[in-house]
Amino acid sequence: MEMLSNLGDGFVVALTWQNIGLALLGCFLGTIMGALPGLGPSNGVAILIPLAFTLGLGATPSLILLTSVYYGAMYGGRISSILLNIPGDEPAMMTCLDGYPMAQKGMAGQALSISGIASFVGSFFATWGLILLAPQLVKIALLFGPAEYFALFALAFMTLGGVSSTNQAKSAFAAALGLGLAMIGVDTQTGVPRFTFGEVHLYDGLDFLVAIVGLFALSEVFIFLEERHGSADGAGKKLNIGRLTPPMSMVKACTPTMLRTSFLGFIAGVLPGAGASLGSFISYSMEKRLIDKDGTFGKGDPRGVAAPEAGNNAAAGGALVPMLALGVPGSGTTAVLLAVLLSLNITPGPLLFQNNPDVVWGLIAALFIANFMLLLMNIPMVGLFTRVLLIPPRILMPVVAMVSFVGIYGISGSSFDLMVMIGFGVMGWLLRKFDVPLVPIILGTLLGNAMENNLRRAVTIDNGNWMTLFDSPLSLGLWTVAIIGFILPLFLARKVKPRMAKDDEGSLSD
Amino acid sequence: MFKAKSLTLVAALLGATAFPAMAQEFTPENPECIAPANPGGGWDFTCRQVGKSMQDLDLIDKTMQVVNLAGGGGGVAFAEVVNKRSDDNDLIVAASSATATRLAQGAYPGNTMDQVRWLASIGADYGVIAVAADSDVETLPQLLDMIKNDPTAVSVAGGSAVGGWDHLKVLIAANAYGVEDVRRVKYIAFDGGGEAVTQLLAGSVQAFTGDLSEAKGFVDSGDIRVIAVLSPERLEGEFANIPTAKEQGVDAIGANWRGFYGPENMSDEAYNAWASKIGDLYASDEWKEIMAANGLAPLDLQGAEFETFVSDSVEQIQSISREIGIIK
Numbered sequence: 001m002e003m004l005s006n007l008g009d010g011f012v013v014a015l016t017w018q019n020i021g022l023a024l025l026g027c028f029l030g031t032i033m034g035a036l037p038g039l040g041p042s043n044g045v046a047i048l049i050p051l052a053f054t055l056g057l058g059a060t061p062s063l064i065l066l067t068s069v070y071y072g073a074m075y076g077g078r079i080s081s082i083l084l085n086i087p088g089d090e091p092a093m094m095t096c097l098d099g100y101p102m103a104q105k106g107m108a109g110q111a112l113s114i115s116g117i118a119s120f121v122g123s124f125f126a127t128w129g130l131i132l133l134a135p136q137l138v139k140i141a142l143l144f145g146p147a148e149y150f151a152l153f154a155l156a157f158m159t160l161g162g163v164s165s166t167n168q169a170k171s172a173f174a175a176a177l178g179l180g181l182a183m184i185g186v187d188t189q190t191g192v193p194r195f196t197f198g199e200v201h202l203y204d205g206l207d208f209l210v211a212i213v214g215l216f217a218l219s220e221v222f223i224f225l226e227e228r229h230g231s232a233d234g235a236g237k238k239l240n241i242g243r244l245t246p247p248m249s250m251v252k253a254c255t256p257t258m259l260r261t262s263f264l265g266f267i268a269g270v271l272p273g274a275g276a277s278l279g280s281f282i283s284y285s286m287e288k289r290l291i292d293k294d295g296t297f298g299k300g301d302p303r304g305v306a307a308p309e310a311g312n313n314a315a316a317g318g319a320l321v322p323m324l325a326l327g328v329p330g331s332g333t334t335a336v337l338l339a340v341l342l343s344l345n346i347t348p349g350p351l352l353f354q355n356n357p358d359v360v361w362g363l364i365a366a367l368f369i370a371n372f373m374l375l376l377m378n379i380p381m382v383g384l385f386t387r388v389l390l391i392p393p394r395i396l397m398p399v400v401a402m403v404s405f406v407g408i409y410g411i412s413g414s415s416f417d418l419m420v421m422i423g424f425g426v427m428g429w430l431l432r433k434f435d436v437p438l439v440p441i442i443l444g445t446l447l448g449n450a451m452e453n454n455l456r457r458a459v460t461i462d463n464g465n466w467m468t469l470f471d472s473p474l475s476l477g478l479w480t481v482a483i484i485g486f487i488l489p490l491f492l493a494r495k496v497k498p499r500m501a502k503d504d505e506g507s508l509s510d
Numbered sequence: 511m512f513k514a515k516s517l518t519l520v521a522a523l524l525g526a527t528a529f530p531a532m533a534q535e536f537t538p539e540n541p542e543c544i545a546p547a548n549p550g551g552g553w554d555f556t557c558r559q560v561g562k563s564m565q566d567l568d569l570i571d572k573t574m575q576v577v578n579l580a581g582g583g584g585g586v587a588f589a590e591v592v593n594k595r596s597d598d599n600d601l602i603v604a605a606s607s608a609t610a611t612r613l614a615q616g617a618y619p620g621n622t623m624d625q626v627r628w629l630a631s632i633g634a635d636y637g638v639i640a641v642a643a644d645s646d647v648e649t650l651p652q653l654l655d656m657i658k659n660d661p662t663a664v665s666v667a668g669g670s671a672v673g674g675w676d677h678l679k680v681l682i683a684a685n686a687y688g689v690e691d692v693r694r695v696k697y698i699a700f701d702g703g704g705e706a707v708t709q710l711l712a713g714s715v716q717a718f719t720g721d722l723s724e725a726k727g728f729v730d731s732g733d734i735r736v737i738a739v740l741s742p743e744r745l746e747g748e749f750a751n752i753p754t755a756k757e758q759g760v761d762a763i764g765a766n767w768r769g770f771y772g773p774e775n776m777s778d779e780a781y782n783a784w785a786s787k788i789g790d791l792y793a794s795d796e797w798k799e800i801m802a803a804n805g806l807a808p809l810d811l812q813g814a815e816f817e818t819f820v821s822d823s824v825e826q827i828q829s830i831s832r833e834i835g836i837i838k
Contacts, residue, residue: 042548046578053562054573145714146698186583188699191673191836200589200619203582272705327727328704332548339555345803349727413579414586457698461665461714 010361030072040089041073042332091312098304109244122310126317146457153451178444214424265311269318283311546587599780633806637764669703
């Protein structure tokens with residue numbers, strides 16, 4: 001009951017006209033920034049910090065503005081994934097897999113609204129989880145040592161087969177390529193630069209955002225250029241938008257998926273070493289393992305859109321747990337929020353809930369407000385978003401290219417990153433020709449470093465004893481799930497193969 | 511295009527104000543602070559906090575524009591300032607012991623500390639060595655004895671890479687205590703101090719090396735126990751009960767200072783103005799509060815004094831790094 005009265009106080013703090021206005025502004029800007037490739041939630045928040053400071057906002061209003069941007073960007077990332085097959089930010093990558101095929105089938109409106117609902121469900125439950133369980137959840141984070149993190153990442157990679165339905169060997173190749181790219185940079189465990197060729201820009205490794213924008217957005221532009229020169233008519237194919245709201249049956253079919261993945265995503269968010277990308281990835285691949293009996297995932301299954309969206313929005317809420325309760329950021333965005341808290345003279349950590357209850361509960365109330373606002377804003381705007389599909393590609397593609405370049409340069413201020421991005425664009429174009437899925441590459445780069453570091457930390461701590469990886473019940477549990485997830489489909493595949501083969505003929509899109 | 515435009519702007523303004531400017535003090539027209547890392551880190555904090563406080567105190571007229579120029583552990587920003595922005599009067603860049611460490615170890619290829627001008631410090635964050643609250647280890651010599659007897663028995667976690675400042679601090683202490691081969695000290699690198707403390711709480715490692723500000727929240731909550739602070743004297747205020755390494759017979763001092771450098775060819779006027787502005791900021795009550803809230807200890811150096819301090823610290827790091835074989 002004390003909790004509810006605290007929450008009530010939080011709403012009193014949050015519900016002023018100024019704060020509601022800020023939340024509205026934050027949600028709107030966040031959605032736009034999330035949707036633009038190259039601008040993700042962490043940059044979105046960082047860009048708005050000066051605004052918060054210039055307006056001379058206090059601690060709670062600043063946090064309300066910035067967390068609305070954060071949640072907004074998590075909603076917005078899906079829009080370009082679905083409409084253009086270009087993820088707006090890292091966690092939205094998995095939404096491409098089924099979202100884009102849905103749009104191709106003329107179900108863009110439904111994909112957008114079902115993913116909006118899934119985003120809402122994910123964040124809604126995550127916010128409740130934050131309220132009810134934050135102090136207890138910290139204990140979960142403390143169960144994860146380097147060995148357990150390694151097992152978790154291994155689990156992610158072993159279920160990778162679920163990502164692309166077409167050719168397992170190609171997706172394994174893509175993942176290996178990603179892992180290889182992750183090795184670039186200074187190795188933190190020895191301090192030695194690897195594969196940097198003396199180039200100081202490469203010391204910190206490759207930026208994921210640069211890789212994503214290059215692989216997805218630029219390669220799309222290249223493909224368009226090529227096709228336009230090849231065929232006489234450059235107008236491209238006309239797409240059907242379809243109905244804007246999902247039928248009740250679709251929402252009903254997706255509900256169990258949303259609930260399961262909200263939980264999974266939330267846990268992934270709570271672990272400081274995991275984050276939203278892992279949350280959406282595990283949500284998608286586990287859900288595919290669990291319910292994809294007919295092989296419809298990857299071909300425009302609404303559940304394949306709902307799963308990663310609920311997962312990544314739940315992870316966004318979950319990531320606030322270690323940030324507030326431990327002062328440890330679980331993702332790039334929470335690192336930025338942490339810096340904001342510090343510069344407002346608030347020290348996150350074990351005592352935050354006691355020392356600054358007004359800030360914490362004001363923030364939590366703001367999350368609820370932002371979440372409802374985003375749902376109300378996103379569903380009616382589906383119609384507007386889908387208009388993007390009516391823009392002829394000859395106008396759309398140059399805009400995509402421009403936004404990519406401006407976005408990347410705007411964040412890093414480095415022309416070297418632009419070259420890397422072009423390199424990734426060419427690579428993406430080549431790989432598409434060979435029908436190699438792009439998502440595993442990003443996963444490899446995204447998770448490869450953390451996986452390697454945790455492996456080496458675990459083994460170093462135990463003086464070179466590899467058995468340490470299987471030492472705790474938790475890591476054994478994770479390994480079991482990983483192995484079942486890896487082996488079971490091999491047997492199942494044999495049974496359903498004849499049926500699969502028939503389905504596969506027509507699906508060459510990635 | 512932006513650059514050309516701002517240059518003409520500056521030129522126009524310089525032309526217009528040439529006469530009064532002779533008598534008056536330099537005021538940056540478009541104050542800019544480069545944080546050589548992504549948003550969220552210590553350098554980013556330094557830029558944003560100083561920018562905000564300077565504006566609050568009317569030391570600058572316009573909002574400080576903070577530019578994140580990440581890469582190479584600060585090397586990309588350093589190279590950018592040296593190669594492209596070497597005569598920019600409006601620019602300052604956040605720096606810390608990590609910058610000095612990398613300069614000392616030659617980790618910014620082709621760059622040295624005298625290619626920029628060191629402006630002023632804004633405080634120091636003294637190193638701490640801590641253990642979990644339920645650990646048997648009570649004092650620093652106790653921990654170092656354990657390392658001496660069996661280096662494989664103690665894992666020390668820190669937020670910097672191997673060879674980085676967090677690692678060096680524990681090696682300085684071990685060295686001062688007479689641990690024979692400091693290279694055998696088992697150091698585990700994590701992504702930032704927060705993650706390292708979390709692993710200390712989780713029981714994966716036995717000790718933590720980092721800065722006081724990183725440990726503060728956990729000290730307040732009683733989750734970890736700081737067994738030594740690497741400062742010359744005991745700190746003031748709430749940290750006064752933490753023993754120094756020195757009083758436990760380990761003559762080791764490790765301060766992570768925070769400060770700024772500017773481009774090599776900035777005018778003397780601009781250099782002096784920035785140094786005195788940062789000095790004014792340092793002297794203000796607002797800044798004292800911020801220092802207290804973030805566990806920053808005093809380190810009040812401007813201009814030439816700061817320049818000497820940085821070059822001494824680069825030399826010190828160079829000699830330790832040579833001793834432990836990180837550089838040859």
